[in-house]
Amino acid sequence: MEEYELGIVGAGPTGLFATFCAGLREINSITLEGLENTGGQVLKFYPIKDVLDIEGIPKIKGMDLAASLLKQAETFNNKIVTNSKVTDIKSDAGKFILEVNGSDAYSVKAILLCTGIGSLFPTKLNAEGEEAYAGKGVYYSVNALEPFKNKKVAVVGGGDSGFDLANQISSVVDKIYILEYGTAVKAAERSVADLKGTGKAEIMTDTEVKEILGDGQTVRKIQVLNRQTNSETTLDISAVIVAIGHKTETNTFKSIKFDTFANKLEVDDNYSTSIPGIYAAGDACTSGNRPKMGLLAVGGSEAYMAINSIKKYLNPSASIYGEHSTNLKL
Ligand SMILES: Cc1cc2nc3c(=O)[nH]c(=O)nc-3n(C[C@H](O)[C@H](O)[C@H](O)COP(=O)(O)OP(=O)(O)OC[C@H]3O[C@@H](n4cnc5c(N)ncnc54)[C@H](O)[C@@H]3O)c2cc1C
Known part of the structure; x- marks a missing residue:
């Protein structure tokens, strides 16, 4: 079975930016997307609409944003796999096994759930x-x-x-x-x-x-x-x-149960769910039992912070903060 430090579940905007951040923090990760393509709600619901509220990008079409997110996610060659729906998460001696499309597939030390509003299917x-x-x-x-x-x-x-x-x-x-x-x-x-x-x-x-x-x-x-x-x-x-319309399939993993609020995963200040080692960001999560408006910029910032927490979880001697990207020569 392939082994990774981190399994990122969902390659919508949050999961894709988290993939980039994982690379930035030198975390060996795999990102698994259930659909045939990445981009989540942006590609499924508003590919040709203009998005106006992302900092520093005055106006961008959904499909162009989805393409940019994927390109950025590929910066450090962290693995991204589509048509891979995570169907269960099993604890395994301090690690986790990610079951994909019904079969045990990957062993990971930590998980970041970026599953948004769940799997989407057109009616x-x-x-x-x-x-x-x-x-x-x-x-x-x-x-x-x-x-x-x-x-x-x-x-x-x-x-x-x-x-x-x-x-x-x-x-x-x-x-x-x-x-x-x-x-x-x-x-x-x-x-x-x-x-x-x-x-x-x-x-x-x-x-x-x-x-x-x-x-x-x-x-x-x-x-x-x-x-x-x-x-x-x-x-x-x-x-x-x-x-x-679209139907949404809420994720239920038979081997693991999370604390939730209003159908979202409840996380703490470090974006950790109620299960140590499993984190969540973006539309999938909320904190302090508060309702939350799903926004691209919010998911991006949560992904960054969650990855920093995961770095510390994987390597307690690591700094919670990484370097500014401006320090890198790519
Ligand atoms: C019509 C519309 C317009 C919007 N306009 C704006 C806007 O102008 N500005 C703005 O900031 N926000 C806007 N949003 C909200 C924004 O799109 C969401 O906040 C954003 O997409 C959340 O990203 P995410 O990655 O957290 O979740 P999602 O985009 O929902 O992505 C989650 C991904 O995870 C995958 N997934 C789920 N379960 C599994 C599983 N078990 N295994 C593998 N993969 C899985 C899904 O297939 C999906 O690809 C809009 C939303 C809609 C519907």
């Missing part, structure tokens, strides 16, 4: 053809504008996410249908007005997607039912974006 439509065309015209997030360029696109879901995604792609598409199951759209008035202002949107309420049809390679049509009139219509479209 599926369960329409015929959806599975067959997933990634071939059926999308659950927008990571680039190219697949929608000069196309007719159906966005399923008339809530904030649906309108956000529709607005994000509106500059490149020919036409956008918003398909809402209920009697009215539920997005913020400003988003609705922005989309209507493009002159490219058609909003269809009381509409259920029955089937996604294609030519085997990509989506060509969509069959929808008007729930008021019970009549079916076929729309010629080339892409479907499903925006009917």
Whole structure:
């Protein structure tokens, strides 16, 4: 079994910055991410939105921020592995075994949980053809504008996410249908007005997607039912974006139990959980039984402080503080 000083669980913004900090403090770490890519909520929820509240970065798109975080995390070549969901944590003679995707995988001396709001899964439509065309015209997030360029696109879901995604792609598409199951759209008035202002949107309420049809390679049509009139219509479209919400799977590790508050891991001033050797940072944790607003800058600062505490835990004679990065010659 591979051995590391530190296992970082989750490669969202907090886990990625923690990976950089671990390298800075010369900690031999492995970072494990359950999803197919790193970046956490930034990449899943707002890849094309501008983030304005990170110190020193006046404006950056979510996808650019996710790419920068990964690049910075790779500075010291600390290992990062995706498609690796930590499914259990077992104590093992002063160390821990990280079970990944159901099998014992890594032995570590300390753990930093950067698991955010848990594992994220998009809610599926369960329409015929959806599975067959997933990634071939059926999308659950927008990571680039190219697949929608000069196309007719159906966005399923008339809530904030649906309108956000529709607005994000509106500059490149020919036409956008918003398909809402209920009697009215539920997005913020400003988003609705922005989309209507493009002159490219058609909003269809009381509409259920029955089937996604294609030519085997990509989506060509969509069959929808008007729930008021019970009549079916076929729309010629080339892409479907499903925006009917995400499900979050809360982490429960069967071999270990943590103190929590409001579904977050309770940590002390050193970012230690109730289990010595296991720390937490970012959206995953809170302290003093207080609710906490999840913010990128907060997660980053907590990651830095947690790594300093972990350095001291791993090597009690080490200084709690490392060097300023300006002292390094990279
Ligand atoms: C729509 C929206 C807009 C936002 N806008 C802003 C903003 O403008 N400014 C701002 O500062 N903040 C903003 N935020 C909040 C910000 O995105 C979060 O605070 C930040 O993403 C927290 O980072 P994190 O790494 O702690 O958690 P997450 O981003 O949730 O990342 C956690 C990662 O851990 C992984 N994971 C979970 N469990 C496991 C497991 N068992 N094994 C392996 N991997 C696991 C997840 O898959 C995920 O990739 C916004 C959030 C949303 C939803």
